[in-house]
Amino acid sequence: MVHADDRAFLCRRASVTRREREMRRGYALLLLSLLPASLLTGCLDANPRGSVEVSAEAASGGSAGAAHGSTSGEGGVPESTVGVASHLDGDVAGAAEASSGVPFVARTQASGGSGYGADTVLAVRYGPHGGYERVVLDLGTGEEPAGTVPKWTLMSPDGDGLLRVTLPSASATCVSDGEFGDGLLESFHVVRAPEEGMFVDFFARKAFLYRVLELGDPARLVVDFKPTGNSLEVPLPAEGGDTVLVEPRSKAMISDPLIVSGYSRNFEAANTITLTDTDGKVLAHKAVRSNDWSNTWGYFEATLDLPPFAGRGTLKVGAGNARDGSFEGVEVPVRAGR
Numbered sequence: 001m002v003h004a005d006d007r008a009f010l011c012r013r014a015s016v017t018r019r020e021r022e023m024r025r026g027y028a029l030l031l032l033s034l035l036p037a038s039l040l041t042g043c044l045d046a047n048p049r050g051s052v053e054v055s056a057e058a059a060s061g062g063s064a065g066a067a068h069g070s071t072s073g074e075g076g077v078p079e080s081t082v083g084v085a086s087h088l089d090g091d092v093a094g095a096a097e098a099s100s101g102v103p104f105v106a107r108t109q110a111s112g113g114s115g116y117g118a119d120t121v122l123a124v125r126y127g128p129h130g131g132y133e134r135v136v137l138d139l140g141t142g143e144e145p146a147g148t149v150p151k152w153t154l155m156s157p158d159g160d161g162l163l164r165v166t167l168p169s170a171s172a173t174c175v176s177d178g179e180f181g182d183g184l185l186e187s188f189h190v191v192r193a194p195e196e197g198m199f200v201d202f203f204a205r206k207a208f209l210y211r212v213l214e215l216g217d218p219a220r221l222v223v224d225f226k227p228t229g230n231s232l233e234v235p236l237p238a239e240g241g242d243t244v245l246v247e248p249r250s251k252a253m254i255s256d257p258l259i260v261s262g263y264s265r266n267f268e269a270a271n272t273i274t275l276t277d278t279d280g281k282v283l284a285h286k287a288v289r290s291n292d293w294s295n296t297w298g299y300f301e302a303t304l305d306l307p308p309f310a311g312r313g314t315l316k317v318g319a320g321n322a323r324d325g326s327f328e329g330v331e332v333p334v335r336a337g338r
Contacts, residue, residue, distance in 0.1 A: 092125075092136055094215045095222055104132070104209035104226045110154040112212065116169035118146035118219055121190055121198065126180050132226040133184050135202060137165070138218065145218030152221060154212065159233025161186075161204040162246075165223065168197035176265075176296040184208060184227045186236070189244060191263045192292040194299045201244075203236050241328035242266050243318045244297070253337040254313075256306035258284070264300060266319035266329075269293040271300050274316045275334070283309055310336050 122138040122145065139146050150169045156162070177189045186203040193199050202223070207230040213222040237246045242265040248254055260273050269292065275284040284306055290298030313336065318329010 092134070092215065092220065092222065095134075095213060098213045098215060098222075099211070099224070102211050102213065104211045104224070106156075106158075106209050108156055108158060110156075110212060111152065112214060113149045113151040113221075115148060116150055117141055117148065118150040118167075119169050119171050121167070121170055121173040121175065121200070124175055124178065124188055124190075124200070126185065128183055129224075132224045133180070135180075135185070135188070135223045135225070137200065137221040137223075139167070139170075139221060140219070147219060148216045149214040149219045149221050154223075156210060159207065161206070161208075161232045161234075161236045163202045163204065163208075163210060163223070163225075164199050165202075165221065166193060166197060166199040168193075170198040173198060173296050184225055187239075189263065189297050191297040191299055192295075194291065194301065198296070201237075201246075205232075205236075206230065207232055237262065238330040238332050240330040241318050243271065243329040245315075245317045245330040245332060248315065248332070248334060250332040250334075252332075252334055254306070254315075254334045255337065258304040258306050259301065260304060260315070260317065261299075261301040262317065262330075263297040264290050264319070264329075265293050265297055266290070267293070267322050269298055269300075270319050271317065271329075272319060273302055273304065275304065275306070276314050276316070277309055278312055283307055283313065312336075 118139040118141055120140040120142060122140040122143075123136075125136040125138065127134050139149060150167060153166045153168075155164045155166070173190045175190060177187065179187045184204050184206055186205050188203070189201045191199050191201060202225075204225060207228045209226045209228060211224045211226075213224070214220075215222060235250045237244050238250055239245075243262065244264065245260070245262040247259065247261045258275070264271050269289045271288050271290060273284075273286045273288065274282060276282055284304040286302050286304055288300050288302040290300040292298030313334050314331055315334050316327065316329060316331050318327055320326065321328050
């Protein structure tokens with residue numbers, strides 16, 4: 001018999017760093033022989049990178065990963081799932097009615113929801129529709145689907161491919177990141193927020209409009225992305241190793257003081273930030289820890305005092321490889337100025 005604590009353990013194990021995934025896959029296969037198939041349909045399919053590979057196949061006509069949850073009457077689409085980043089075949093139950101008359105917008109901020117009962121991101125699902133792409137966040141209380149969508153806020157800066165949904169009541173997640181495919185949407189990351197809760201970052205390759213739908217019983221927050229046909233005005237956050245650098249962006253103009261922010265899954269939450277000039281001379285260096293690494297992506301932020309310098313430089317953010325000490329992370333070009 002499998003207990004709720006066992007399911008919570010498997011959910012936590014679903015969120016691992018890229019370097020650990022292959023090692024832990026063998027452990028998951030051992031559990032495969034011990035647990036009933038009904039449970040494996042949910043949390044053991046929750047390995048973020050592996051399940052997203054299944055999603056890519058589904059997007060091109062292959063089969064999607066199985067999901068733990070109830071099933072809608074519209075094309076057999078699961079209404080809720082646990083621990084997967086999967087493809088949507090058909091519509092989500094209740095979405096057609098909820099989206100009727102809701103326009104796509106370009107607002108930089110939005111908010112909604114009610115209460116703080118839902119504390120877990122159970123799953124992230126994705127599907128292309130006619131003229132737009134849809135992402136569904138399945139939200140739960142513990143390991144079970146919640147009834148209503150909790151309070152949320154949304155940030156979508158002008159000209160940026162980043163859209164961030166913050167869930168102040170969230171304290172756990174069953175999926176940490178994934179890639180969507182070759183369309184408008186590129187990837188997502190579930191991150192422990194600096195103050196409280198968690199946020200989910202979505203990266204889009206082109207400019208977009210969006211709309212948000214709230215669906216209940218079970219609780220699902222739906223975000224639809226519609227391309228505008230325009231290019232982005234700023235580069236997307238840089239990704240490398242187990243580090244995502246949100247600010248500053250590639251080729252940004254920087255000045256003193258320099259605020260560096262992002263998130264990572266580096267070993268023991270350790271991150272180093274180094275700014276060098278064109279000759280490789282170190283202009284500034286700082287070590288900072290993110291607020292998570294073992295369960296999901298952890299946020300970090302640091303302020304660097306810069307000496308006077310002109311021209312171009314290179315900002316390196318990441319960590320040393322645990323085995324040989326080699327750098328793993330992000331390197332972006334920057335320019336001095338205001």
